[in-house]
Each structure stands twice: as structure tokens, then as C-alpha cells.
Amino acid sequence: MEIRKLQKIRGGSFTLTLPKRWVEKRKLTSGEQIAVSEEEDGSLRLYPLVAATEKPLEVTLSLEDYPDLTALEYCVETYYIQGSNQINIFCRKIIPAEQKRRLKQLRMELPGVEVAEEASDKLNLQVLIDPTTFSLESLIEKTSSFSLHLQEDAKRSEEAQRHYRMTIRQVALSSMNRIIAEKVGVRNCRECITFALIARDLSRLVYHSSSIARHILSLDGKKKANSEILAAMAEMSKIAYEMQREAVQAFLERNVQLAIVVFGKMRFMREKEKALLKKILEKIRDVDTAVALSMIARDLRRIAGYAVAVADDAMNRVLTPA
Numbered sequence: 660m661e662i663r664k665l666q667k668i669r670g671g672s673f674t675l676t677l678p679k680r681w682v683e684k685r686k687l688t689s690g691e692q693i694a695v696s697e698e699e700d701g702s703l704r705l706y707p708l709v710a711a712t713e714k715p716l717e718v719t720l721s722l723e724d725y726p727d728l729t730a731l732e733y734c735v736e737t738y739y740i741q742g743s744n745q746i747n748i749f750c751r752k753i754i755p756a757e758q759k760r761r762l763k764q765l766r767m768e769l770p771g772v773e774v775a776e777e778a779s780d781k782l783n784l785q786v787l788i789d790p791t792t793f794s795l796e797s798l799i800e801k802t803s804s805f806s807l808h809l810q811e812d813a814k815r816s817e818e819a820q821r822h823y824r825m826t827i828r829q830v831a832l833s834s835m836n837r838i839i840a841e842k843v844g845v846r847n848c849r850e851c852i853t854f855a856l857i858a859r860d861l862s863r864l865v866y867h868s869s870s871i872a873r874h875i876l877s878l879d880g881k882k883k884a885n886s887e888i889l890a891a892m893a894e895m896s897k898i899a900y901e902m903q904r905e906a907v908q909a910f911l912e913r914n915v916q917l918a919i920v921v922f923g924k925m926r927f928m929r930e931k932e933k934a935l936l937k938k939i940l941e942k943i944r945d946v947d948t949a950v951a952l953s954m955i956a957r958d959l960r961r962i963a964g965y966a967v968a969v970a971d972d973a974m975n976r977v978l979t980p981a
Contacts, residue, residue, distance in 0.1 A: 736765070795830065795833070802861045816872075860972060898927065918971070
């Protein structure tokens with residue numbers, strides 16, 4: 660830590676010299692624009708505008724370091740989520756055609772990723788999307804919308820996961836770059852954390868919603884459940900749907916009272932699940948059908964549980980000490 664004296668100059672303004680080492684390390688010159696922002700604790704942060712907007716985040720990966728291609732795919736996804744602008748993959752030999760095909764297929768899972776350069780021994784992926792284009796709130800709203808409709812269409816889970824990855828990427832970039840944070844709607848470090856939390860909770864909602872769709876498909880061709888069980892399941896589904904919708908609304912609108920309403924519905928959801936499972940055991944004789952219906956009931960209750968988590972995220976976003 661270096662201690663420097665505050666100097667008062669003519670006109671009433673104050674100046675403070677910058678450490679020479681810091682300026683040279685960032686290759687700044689006289690006349691460069693420096694952004695100054697005040698933190699919640701009263702400290703100041705300096706942001707060289709040119710460095711903040713032009714410096715790419717790049718990573719290079721060797722195919723030989725990943726005997727299991729799935730591990731490399733996970734790493735590429737993680738580097739993307741953590742804000743990398745370019746991911747270079749090289750091989751000391753020729754990259755096998757099937758492995759290259761799978762790596763290029765990652766473009767379908769990672770929004771904004773395209774092949775920047777390709778050769779027999781390398782594949783460079785580049786993120787072309789402008790991170791300031793999408794606000795975090797709009798991504799949260801879109802991901803929630805996909806999740807709400809997943810019970811009707813399991814295929815939409817892939818699109819929901821794309822939005823989830825984009826959301827986490829925006830959170831990571833916001834934590835590193837104050838300019839991006841302001842443009843995507845993140846006011847401070849604390850709020851950045853709450854966006855990360857709600858993105859995680861929404862990803863679990865997506866998982867359990869798509870799980871319901873899969874179990875419904877597994878029931879195709881089997882003997883239908885009786886009307887009493889179907890009615891109970893429809894009621895659980897309605898409560899879960901309302902809880903998720905209200906929880907996300909509470910987060911986006913910073914509505915504490917609506918979040919509390921979501922908390923109160925969880926007790927009813929547990930009671931409904933217990934009653935439904937009892938009916939399934941009493942009425943359904945086919946084991947596969949009983950298991951599928953029970954799994955649907957479990958997923959509905961877990962969706963309600965993650966809706967409570969989202970409502971908790973809303974509370975943490977709003978109820979912060981001054």
C-alpha cells in the first residue's frame with residue numbers, strides 16, 4: 660500500500676498523483692480517460708476506459724491435456740461463462756474430425772459464439788455478442804418464461820439453458836468490469852451476488868420443469884390415472900406455476916410483500932404433495948405409472964422450493980443495510 664498526500668489546487672479542486680508503476684503496467688499515457696466510481700464503503704475505484712473496453716479475455720487450451728473430450732467441452736463452457744472473449748483450442752497433431760465437430764457444436768449451446776479461425780490443428784472460438792446488449796433483468800425474465808412453459812414442451816429446456824449460461828456470463832463480466840455492470844443494470848457488488856443466486860435457482864427450476872415433461876412423455880400409452888389424481892396434480896402444478904411467477908416478479912420489482920406471499924404458499928405445497936402421494940399409492944397398481952406420477956409430484960414440490968429460493972433472493976436484493 661502506498662500513502663499519497665491529497666493536494667489542493669487553485670480553484671478549490673483536489674488532486675492525487677497516481678503510482679508510476681500502475682500507469683506503466685496498464686500502458687496509459689497523458690490525456691487518457693480514467694473513470695472514478697465510489698464504492699459503498701466510501702472508497703474510490705479507478706477504471707482506465709480504454710483498457711476496460713478493449714482488453715479481450717482470451718484463453719488457449721491444448722487438446723492433449725483433455726483425453727476425455729467431455730472434460731474439454733465443460734472447460735470451454737466454463738471459460739465462456741466466466742467471460743472469455745476468445746477460446747483457442749490447438750493440437751500438436753491433426754484434430755480428429757469427430758472431435759472438431761463436437762467442439763463446433765458448442766456454438767449451439769453458447770449464445771454469441773462463432774468459429775473465428777479453423778485449421779487442421781486448431782479451432783478458435785470467439786464471442787461476438789456485445790455484453791452490454793442484454794440487461795440481467797431481461798435475461799432473468801426470459802429464463803423464467805422458458806421454465807414456466809417447460810411442462811408443456813421439454814425441447815425448450817435447451818433454450819432455457821442457453822439463457823442461463825448467458826446470464827451467468829453477464830454476472831461474471833459485471834463483477835470484473837464496472838462499465839459493463841452499469842450497462843446491464845448491476846448497481847453494486849452486493850446486487851451482483853443476488854443476480855448470481857437467482858440465476859442458479861432458476862437453473863434448478865428449469866431442470867425440474869424439464870424433468871416433469873420427460874415423466875409425462877414416459878406415461879404415453881399407459882393407463883391413465885383416475886380423475887381424482889389428475890385433479891390433485893393439476894392443483895399442485897397451478898400452485899407451483901404461481902409461486903415461480905410471483906417470486907420472479909418480486910425479484911424484478913423489488914417487492915418484499917410479494918416475496919412473503921410466496922413463502923406462505925410452501926406449506927400448502929407440502930401438504931398437497933403428501934396427499935397426492937398417498938392417493939397414488941392407494942389408486943395406482945401399475946408400478947411404472949405410480950413411479951412416474953410420484954416423480955412428477957416430487958418435481959412440482961421442488962419447483963415450489965426453488966421458487967421460495969428466488970423469493971429469498973428478492974428479499975436479499977431489497978433488504979440491505981443503508
